[in-house]
Amino acid sequence: MRQRNNYTEIEDFLDDPSFQIWVRTKDDQQGWEEWTLENPQRAKLVEEARLWLLAMKVPQDSLTPTDIELALQSTWLKIDQKIAGEKSAKKSVVKLWQNSWFRGVAAVFLFGLISGLMYTNYFVSGHASVNYATLIDGNDGGLVEQTNNSSKPQIITLSDGSSVLLQPKSKLSYPKIFNGNDRKVYLSGEGFFEISKNPEKPFYVFANEIVTKVVGTSFRIKAYANEPSIEVLVRTGVVKVRSNQLIRSIKDEEVALLPNQALRFTRENLSFKKITDITQDESLSRMVSSTIEQLSFEFTDIPLEQIFKTIEQAYLVDIDFPKDKLKDCHLTTSLSDQPLPEKLKIICKSIGNDSSYIMNGNQIIILSNGCN
Incomplete structure (x- = not known):
């Protein structure tokens, strides 16, 4: 981790075995995803290095000798222009060429060059949209997808004990078991999240163009593909929201939200708007009118049957319990942040x-x- 903080050139990333594994196999045990989110100034450099590695997957016979020659000429011209005037220019070019696997990349650089131009002119310019299908594409088949085609919310329980109340016409993709140093899920539509606390494994929700990072809290995300904006509303705890690394705006920013605060991300201009008084916003007021945000989970000497009714109202579930055995049970507890x-x-x-x-x-x- 400390070593990568000193990376300033594409070849620095390409020489790192853990970076190669992350790009090629999606195995992120070394926390590259989190590191990139925490170092937005290097996101473009990471993306360029990623495109170099992905270029190796293109069959060489798909390019003509002329294509390869033109690509190589363009490659070294760009490198020479970039490092012109630097004392280490010659060493940088030699270092790149001495990597045998990197020469394979150069042989198919036309693909990488085209991809790089697309990234610069399309993503960075701020005219792209990152959708649910794009986010889950490339995962090695280890995700479970839950789609709510019903008319009422559905509860989803994740392997770490977290729960998601998934709204109609929404999808959630998640691994059966969270491995590695983080927990990642992918949302299309709307869901209310209650995240199990684990400071050692931060939780990420990828929702189209934004990424929401939490440790343990409850919040709602509304991210329908056909709507002009994405909204995040925090009920308890603290979350941090930023744009997805695939679609960086010119101004990188990360917004921290406290309880009863919200954020609106506008797709047209890739802008963030933090809202501290949600009662003054009509759209957000409609969101918090949902039962689960309105109900209190603070109980003082409350009959157990009433507590079960509160949970049924909040999560739209049915609870079957032995009423005759529990009719005299009362409970004092706080369940607000669970x-x-x-x-x-x-x-x-x-x-x-x-x-x-x-x-x-x-x-x-x-x-x-x-x-008892």
């Missing part, structure tokens, strides 16, 4: 007597012999 599975665990532990729960989609069954 994902749904954690809420159920806390309740069962408070009930005692080996109480447990079974969750199958939007159906929850409480197993218990009564209160």
Whole structure:
């Protein structure tokens, strides 16, 4: 990690085995994705190095000798122009050419050159849109996709205990198990997230053109592909939002949001607007009118049946529990900053007597012999 902080040239990244693994196999055990997000000034350099590596996958017989010759001439001309006047220019060119695998890249550089021009003229210029399909494309088939084609929200439980209330006409892609140093999911549409706390593995939600980073909190993201903007609304905790590295605007920025604050990302000009008073914004006011944002999960000597009704209202789930055995149970607890599975665990532990729960989609069954 410290070594990469000193990378200033494309070849520095290309010489790094962990960078090669990340680009070619999507295995990000060394945290390249997070490092790039935290170093936006190097995002373009990372993307250029990535395009060099991807160019190696193009069959050489797809290019004519003339194409290759023209590409090579263009390559070295660009390098000479870039490093003109620098004492280390000659060493940089020699260093590049001495890498045998890099010579393979140069042989198909026409692809990389075209890709680089597309990146510069299309993505960086701010006239691109990054959609859900683009984000999940290239993953090695390890993602599970959940689509809500029903008329009401659906609850999704992730392997780390986090939960997502997925709205109709929305999709969420996520790994069966979160491996590596982070947790990443991909959203198209709208979802209310409650993230299990784990400071060692930050949680990222990729929603079209923006990336939301959290450790443990609850928030809503509205990112429909056919709408002009994306909105993030925080209920508890703190989140950080920035533009996706694939579509950097000229002005790189990261916006931190506190509880009851929101952000609107406008696609047309790639701009961020932080909103500290959501009651003054009509669109956001409609969002917070959702039941889950309105209900309180602070309980003081409240009958268990009433607590279950609150959870049913918030998550639109059905809870089946032995009413005769739990009718006299009261509970004092705070469940405001907990994902749904954690809420159920806390309740069962408070009930005692080996109480447990079974969750199958939007159906929850409480197993218990009564209160302590």
